[in-house]
Amino acid sequence: MKYIDEYRDGGLARSIAATIAKEALADRHYRFMEFCGGHTHAISRYGVEDLLPANVEMVHGPGCPVCVLPVGRIDDAIRLGMRPETTLCTYADLMRVPASGGASLLKAKAAGADIRMIYSPMDAVLIAEAEPARAVVFFAIGFETTTPSTALAIGLARRKGLTNFSVFCNHVLTPSAIRAILDTQGRPETERVRLDGFVGPAHVSTVIGTAPYVALAAEFEKPVVVAGFEPLDVVQAILMLVRQVNEGRSVVENQYIRAVTNAGNRIAQREIAEIFELRETFEWRGLGDLPASALRIREAYALFDAERRYRVVTTPAADNPACECADVLRGLKTPADCKLFGTVCSPETPMGSCMVSPEGACAAHWTYGRFRDRAKPAAPKARPVQAAA
Amino acid sequence: MSSPRLRARKLDIRGGLVDLSHGAGGRASAQLIDEIFRTAFDNPLLNQANDQAAFDVQAGRMVMSTDGYVIWPLFFPGGDIGSLAVHGTINDLAMAGAKPLHLAASYILEEGFPLADLRRIADSMGRAASEAGVAIVTGDTKVVERGKADGVFITTTGIGLVPPGLELSGDRARPGDVLILSGSIGDHGVAVMSKRSSLGFETEILSDSAALHGLVADMAAAAGPSLRLMRDPTRGGLAATLNEIAQQSCCGFLIEEAAIPVRPEVAAACELLGLDPLHVANEGKLVAVAAPGAAAALLRVMRAHPLGREACVIGEVVADDQCFVQMTTSFGGGRIVDWLTGEQLPRIC
Numbered sequence: 080m081k082y083i084d085e086y087r088d089g090g091l092a093r094s095i096a097a098t099i100a101k102e103a104l105a106d107r108h109y110r111f112m113e114f115c116g117g118h119t120h121a122i123s124r125y126g127v128e129d130l131l132p133a134n135v136e137m138v139h140g141p142g143c144p145v146c147v148l149p150v151g152r153i154d155d156a157i158r159l160g161m162r163p164e165t166t167l168c169t170y171a172d173l174m175r176v177p178a179s180g181g182a183s184l185l186k187a188k189a190a191g192a193d194i195r196m197i198y199s200p201m202d203a204v205l206i207a208e209a210e211p212a213r214a215v216v217f218f219a220i221g222f223e224t225t226t227p228s229t230a231l232a233i234g235l236a237r238r239k240g241l242t243n244f245s246v247f248c249n250h251v252l253t254p255s256a257i258r259a260i261l262d263t264q265g266r267p268e269t270e271r272v273r274l275d276g277f278v279g280p281a282h283v284s285t286v287i288g289t290a291p292y293v294a295l296a297a298e299f300e301k302p303v304v305v306a307g308f309e310p311l312d313v314v315q316a317i318l319m320l321v322r323q324v325n326e327g328r329s330v331v332e333n334q335y336i337r338a339v340t341n342a343g344n345r346i347a348q349r350e351i352a353e354i355f356e357l358r359e360t361f362e363w364r365g366l367g368d369l370p371a372s373a374l375r376i377r378e379a380y381a382l383f384d385a386e387r388r389y390r391v392v393t394t395p396a397a398d399n400p401a402c403e404c405a406d407v408l409r410g411l412k413t414p415a416d417c418k419l420f421g422t423v424c425s426p427e428t429p430m431g432s433c434m435v436s437p438e439g440a441c442a443a444h445w446t447y448g449r450f451r452d453r454a455k456p457a458a459p460k461a462r463p464v465q466a467a468a
Numbered sequence: 469m470s471s472p473r474l475r476a477r478k479l480d481i482r483g484g485l486v487d488l489s490h491g492a493g494g495r496a497s498a499q500l501i502d503e504i505f506r507t508a509f510d511n512p513l514l515n516q517a518n519d520q521a522a523f524d525v526q527a528g529r530m531v532m533s534t535d536g537y538v539i540w541p542l543f544f545p546g547g548d549i550g551s552l553a554v555h556g557t558i559n560d561l562a563m564a565g566a567k568p569l570h571l572a573a574s575y576i577l578e579e580g581f582p583l584a585d586l587r588r589i590a591d592s593m594g595r596a597a598s599e600a601g602v603a604i605v606t607g608d609t610k611v612v613e614r615g616k617a618d619g620v621f622i623t624t625t626g627i628g629l630v631p632p633g634l635e636l637s638g639d640r641a642r643p644g645d646v647l648i649l650s651g652s653i654g655d656h657g658v659a660v661m662s663k664r665s666s667l668g669f670e671t672e673i674l675s676d677s678a679a680l681h682g683l684v685a686d687m688a689a690a691a692g693p694s695l696r697l698m699r700d701p702t703r704g705g706l707a708a709t710l711n712e713i714a715q716q717s718c719c720g721f722l723i724e725e726a727a728i729p730v731r732p733e734v735a736a737a738c739e740l741l742g743l744d745p746l747h748v749a750n751e752g753k754l755v756a757v758a759a760p761g762a763a764a765a766l767l768r769v770m771r772a773h774p775l776g777r778e779a780c781v782i783g784e785v786v787a788d789d790q791c792f793v794q795m796t797t798s799f800g801g802g803r804i805v806d807w808l809t810g811e812q813l814p815r816i817c
């Protein structure tokens with residue numbers, strides 16, 4: 080496959096891996112966080128960690144949009160979907176995310192709610208146009224990558240004069256999450272994650288560019304290398320991070336030059352700014368309430384805002400108390416550290432959101448990497464924990 | 469004066485639709501069966517027009533299998549629900565090493581279904597059965613109200629006879645055995661997905677839907693008892709099939725990603741849709757587990773057969789009490805090949 084296979088070349092990977100092994104200082108342990116679920120997925124699917132020396136460790140980050148959505152917002156979406164007049168359109172990843180009381184969109188659909196899986200927000204607009212008697216709600220989630228297409232869908236609905244289309248907006252911002260990971264002032268030692276740098280977002284950066292990370296790299300003295308989602312991109316970014324650490328530098332570098340510029344995609348940024356504005360605060364699973372970390376629909380587009388239209392008031396809901404998703408999302412724990420992992424929590428019966436999306440750290444480790452757990456010294460066998468009611 | 473014999477008007481195949489009378493057991497049902505199914509499947513046992521087919525069988529080991537077909541769209545590049553319903557059930561028999569003998573076919577039709585489409589499907593079934601040398605000897609037709617089904621659902625049941633000395637079963641894989649794949653994976657799933665309107669991509673890929681019993685007969689003749697088991701990787705793809713075998717045989721597999729043939733168009737479509745070709749369905753491929761000494765002979769006969777030209781060894785059976793299917797990726801790392809979970813989830817970020 081042209082333009083893809085080049086970035087999965089095993090020979091090149093071995094050669095870069097050999098350079099990493101040579102340049103990584105033997106007496107130092109390197110811990111890098113890959114921010115995006117796309118990177119987590121690539122690392123797991125291609126077995127990237129098998130190519131790295133023992134002293135270079137990858138820590139999974141919070142960049143999986145399904146994973147960071149708090150339970151309360153899934154509850155809201157289910158309530159919207161259960162209204163007799165609405166058709167809730169959603170990305171398939173969200174269907175199995177556990178909500179309060181063991182509910183999920185999948186179960187709501189089975190119980191009769193009109194919930195449809197779509198590939199693009201444009202599909203939701205077309206459904207609204209084709210079925211004027213239905214009130215179509217698009218369940219919008221994602222980082223800056225998916226925000227422009229939601230903006231375009233709202234613009235299209237307005238141009239078409241649709242009055243039966245709205246968006247339940249849950250778009251969040253990447254730099255705020257990176258700040259939340261790094262800014263651990265005032266937190267106990269156990270809640271501080273030791274990191275030497277970041278593999279920076281790929282698709283997000285095509286939209287926002289590399290500039291938004293510059294201040295973060297300087298303030299927290301952590302190198303950031305923006306990298307593509309192919310495995311060779313990741314391996315090369317790791318080498319670039321090792322070099323920055325060795326040289327005592329903490330700057331933003333761009334490995335993904337074939338798609339990312341310093342300023343990003345200005346057209347996409349304009350579309351986003353036209354339709355969305357900053358929320359004062361937004362709850363993230365694992366990271367808590369983060370100021371200025373998410374978007375809502377501007378007053379001028381209120382007709383297309385499901386939150387206004389259906390007077391959505393989100394009630395915060397607790398995660399399963401035994402679920403370690405929150406600590407996994409902050410890089411404090413690995414999936415295998417969770418007592419639920421592989422006992423009651425699996426992709427078929429997820430207890431936490433990290434086990435749902437293929438980009439979630441737990442799902443990626445379960446699907447591709449769990450054979451590695453048996454190589455480690457046997458941990459005391461965890462008793463299966465029952466799901467909280 | 470005797471009244472003239474009642475002559476029913478022929479079915480209006482071009483513009484006619486299935487209506488409830490076609491399933492009511494009256495004259496309309498008889499006419500539908502006669503003009504569509506009997507014409508398409510034409511064989512002496514069916515032509516006896518009994519409620520069952522009666523025939524003599526040789527003594528030996530019989531196999532029996534049944535499968536329901538609900539595929540959408542009904543017509544896809546490289547096949548349709550009719551040919552698939554023949555190939556799929558023949559393959560289920562063939563994976564036991566059996567020579568398929570007879571098929572039965574049962575239809576659930578939705579009121580309003582175009583007779584032209586029904587004839588096209590029945591003709592395709594008849595052609596597929598005749599090419600495979602297997603007769604459809606009995607059947608049933610029901611009609612349900614509009615909205616209670618989706619066009620047509622077909623169930624086919626088959627029986628077959630296993631040659632003496634052959635004993636294939638999913639629990640017979642042993643560490644050291646070789647794993648052979650008959651050709652490229654993912655063709656059927658991608659061909660069908662390309663016709664789903666919501667996905668909006670075009671490809672030249674044809675479904676690999678085919679009856680595999682001829683290939684199986686050649687393999688059985690070449691390897692005999694060294695052949696441990698065969699499976700056709702349909703729903704859930706190669707990944708599900710290997711995991712099933714690993715569980716049944718209480719063993720693991722170690723496979724090489726670079727050895728598994730995937731057509732570039734299939735790889736590209738999977739890339740676009742966020743799918744793993746290992747999870748995508750096939751309808752004309754098989755995997756075989758055999759004693760290592762039989763590998764060369766098996767590959768020789770498989771590659772000489774039109775349905776096994778790309779046959780290759782993709783891995784081996786290993787001892788593993790956790791039954792992992794492990795794969796060395798082309799990139800050089802290791803991973804598990806796991807069952808497909810729920811829907812194939814597209815990547816959104």
